[in-house]
Amino acid sequence: MQYFLTILLSGLLAGVMYAMVAIGFVLIYKASGVFNFAQGSMVLFAALTFVTLTEHGVPFWAAFLATVAVMIAGAVIIERLVLRPLADRSPLTLFMATLGLSFVIEGLAQLLMGTDVHQLDLGIDDLPLDIAGLQLSQFDLFASAVAIGLVVVLSVVFDRTRIGIALRAVADDVLAAQSIGIRLPVIWRIVWSVSGVVALIAGLLWGARQGVQFSLTMIVLKAMPVLIIGGFSSIAGAIVGGLLVGATESLADIYIGPLVNGAVSNWFAYILAVGFLLIRPSGLFGDRTIERV
Amino acid sequence: MMTTAAPILAVDNVHVIYGQSILALRGITLRVNEGSIVALLGANGAGKTTTLKAISSLVRAERGRVAQGEIRFRGDIITHADAAGLVRRGIVQVLEGRRCFAHLTVEQNIVAGGYAHRPSRRVLADDLDRVYTWFPRLKQRRRTAAGLNSGGEQQMIAIGRALMTRPKLMLLDEPSMGLAPMLVEEIFEIIRNLNRREGVSFLLAEQNTGFALRYADHAYVVENGQVSAHGTAADLAARTDMASLYLGAIATD
Numbered sequence: 001m002q003y004f005l006t007i008l009l010s011g012l013l014a015g016v017m018y019a020m021v022a023i024g025f026v027l028i029y030k031a032s033g034v035f036n037f038a039q040g041s042m043v044l045f046a047a048l049t050f051v052t053l054t055e056h057g058v059p060f061w062a063a064f065l066a067t068v069a070v071m072i073a074g075a076v077i078i079e080r081l082v083l084r085p086l087a088d089r090s091p092l093t094l095f096m097a098t099l100g101l102s103f104v105i106e107g108l109a110q111l112l113m114g115t116d117v118h119q120l121d122l123g124i125d126d127l128p129l130d131i132a133g134l135q136l137s138q139f140d141l142f143a144s145a146v147a148i149g150l151v152v153v154l155s156v157v158f159d160r161t162r163i164g165i166a167l168r169a170v171a172d173d174v175l176a177a178q179s180i181g182i183r184l185p186v187i188w189r190i191v192w193s194v195s196g197v198v199a200l201i202a203g204l205l206w207g208a209r210q211g212v213q214f215s216l217t218m219i220v221l222k223a224m225p226v227l228i229i230g231g232f233s234s235i236a237g238a239i240v241g242g243l244l245v246g247a248t249e250s251l252a253d254i255y256i257g258p259l260v261n262g263a264v265s266n267w268f269a270y271i272l273a274v275g276f277l278l279i280r281p282s283g284l285f286g287d288r289t290i291e292r293v
Numbered sequence: 294m295m296t297t298a299a300p301i302l303a304v305d306n307v308h309v310i311y312g313q314s315i316l317a318l319r320g321i322t323l324r325v326n327e328g329s330i331v332a333l334l335g336a337n338g339a340g341k342t343t344t345l346k347a348i349s350s351l352v353r354a355e356r357g358r359v360a361q362g363e364i365r366f367r368g369d370i371i372t373h374a375d376a377a378g379l380v381r382r383g384i385v386q387v388l389e390g391r392r393c394f395a396h397l398t399v400e401q402n403i404v405a406g407g408y409a410h411r412p413s414r415r416v417l418a419d420d421l422d423r424v425y426t427w428f429p430r431l432k433q434r435r436r437t438a439a440g441l442n443s444g445g446e447q448q449m450i451a452i453g454r455a456l457m458t459r460p461k462l463m464l465l466d467e468p469s470m471g472l473a474p475m476l477v478e479e480i481f482e483i484i485r486n487l488n489r490r491e492g493v494s495f496l497l498a499e500q501n502t503g504f505a506l507r508y509a510d511h512a513y514v515v516e517n518g519q520v521s522a523h524g525t526a527a528d529l530a531a532r533t534d535m536a537s538l539y540l541g542a543i544a545t546d
Contacts, residue, residue, distance in 0.1 A: 181385075182377065
């Protein structure tokens with residue numbers, strides 16, 4: 001039992017990392033209906049920028065703020081060069097555009113900062129902690145705390161601030177939002193900026209664990225089942241989906257892995273996602289329309 | 294209310310094209326005098342909605358554009374102005390079907406209407422109170438999700454939200470749609486009071502000809518993207534062919 005709980009909890013904590021990536025997707029999808037394939041590239045670009053700065057002797061917080069500024073500048077450029085010219089095109093066109101964007105961002109990262117694998121030390125030791133007989137990774141706990149903090153900040157912003165309410169208004173009804181004078185380009189710039197900051201935080205956590213390298217962009221593929229399970233339009237869904245994927249993956253690895261002679265965690269999440277597509281296509285928290293009957 | 298002074302809105306020979314080729318309006322011409330209520334009557338697909346969206350520039354959000362003609366607001370040409378800029382200048386459209394932000398609370402819906410002017414907290418709170426005095430029922434429902442309110446309440450939310458932009462001219466698309474007659478009456482009474490006490494001018498598209506002519510000063514009948522008849526509401530109400538126009542509308546619906 002103790003062993004099971006340890007596996008479950010470490011799975012859940014790993015799931016937090018998936019959720020962080022998925023949240024970036026959800027923000028952009030909600031506010032602009034764009035499935036942003038470039039989210040993974042943004043994670044890489046942000047982490048790489050940060051790590052390059054710190055390797056040149058820039059202190060942690062200065063590097064963090066500078067990277068935030070870079071991500072905001074990137075959002076403004078993307079809105080101007082990609083989103084605005086393609087406004088009100090079909091979702092597929094926009095998806096293809098973000099696919100192209102992901103290559104541009106990766107190419108740019110390579111051009112500016114090279115292809116080396118960088119070590120990233122956030123100053124958190126990855127030593128197992130013994131809590132009530134359960135072996136838990138200190139780093140995972142730290143990552144979870146960061147994720148919880150991020151979600152709390154986001155939900156307060158969305159519920160209490162003008163920008164947050166305007167974002168949700170656009171997510172609910174684009175034309176009605178325009179009819180009361182909300183400017184879509186402004187909303188897009190904001191939401192891509194926020195998504196860029198989320199990408200930075202996710203990139204730092206992933207980078208500290210695996211090293212900052214180009215394979216970071218692959219986590220976009222791991223975010224996919226998380227989104228299908230949680231629903232594309234809900235931050236809560238992204239979190240629950242991430243936790244579910246993390247937990248089932250690590251449990252499946254231990255309990256199903258030996259039966260099929262291999263690493264189950266590489267594909268288990270996708271099987272789970274296919275199951276959801278068959279049974280509950282809008283995901284656990286996907287948008288069901290609010291309607292009075 | 295007497296119609297006086299210069300027109301707040303002048304639409305001249307406006308043609309609207311959707312996409313590359315669909316001609317939705319073929320030369321609409323109309324006037325809204327400062328402080329008046331003007332009704333736009335006609336069948337489904339006649340061009341009422343497109344006329345309103347051409348004025349508010351929301352056609353451009355749907356890949357439409359004014360291909361010919363001119364729209365003036367208090368003398369200034371606004372034919373190709375951007376929608377958000379027009380809201381700041383005092384033109385606001387309440388869309389057909391109300392289009393509340395379903396997942397936001399009633400209060401968040403209304404408050405969102407106030408953002409365009411970047412008001413201080415104080416001003417925003419005052420404006421919100423003003424909307425609540427117009428629609429006391431919304432104050433009771435302020436914490437509920439807008440999507441869970443009745444059709445009449447949602448129409449009030451939509452009008453209240455638009456009021457927050459401090460409009461000079463309000464474009465209302467089918468305010469009576471799907472509402473029981475008593476509620477339609479209530480909504481039209483509010484429109485009349487807003488017109489008299491706050492000096493808001495109205496251009497409203499309506500299929501409910503009877504109600505519209507009772508409350509409007511002036512009316513235009515739109516057919517096939519053009520004005521086929523116009524006059525004071527009293528004159529149009531007295532015309533015998535109005536009934537056939539409206540009945541014709543139902544027949545071709």
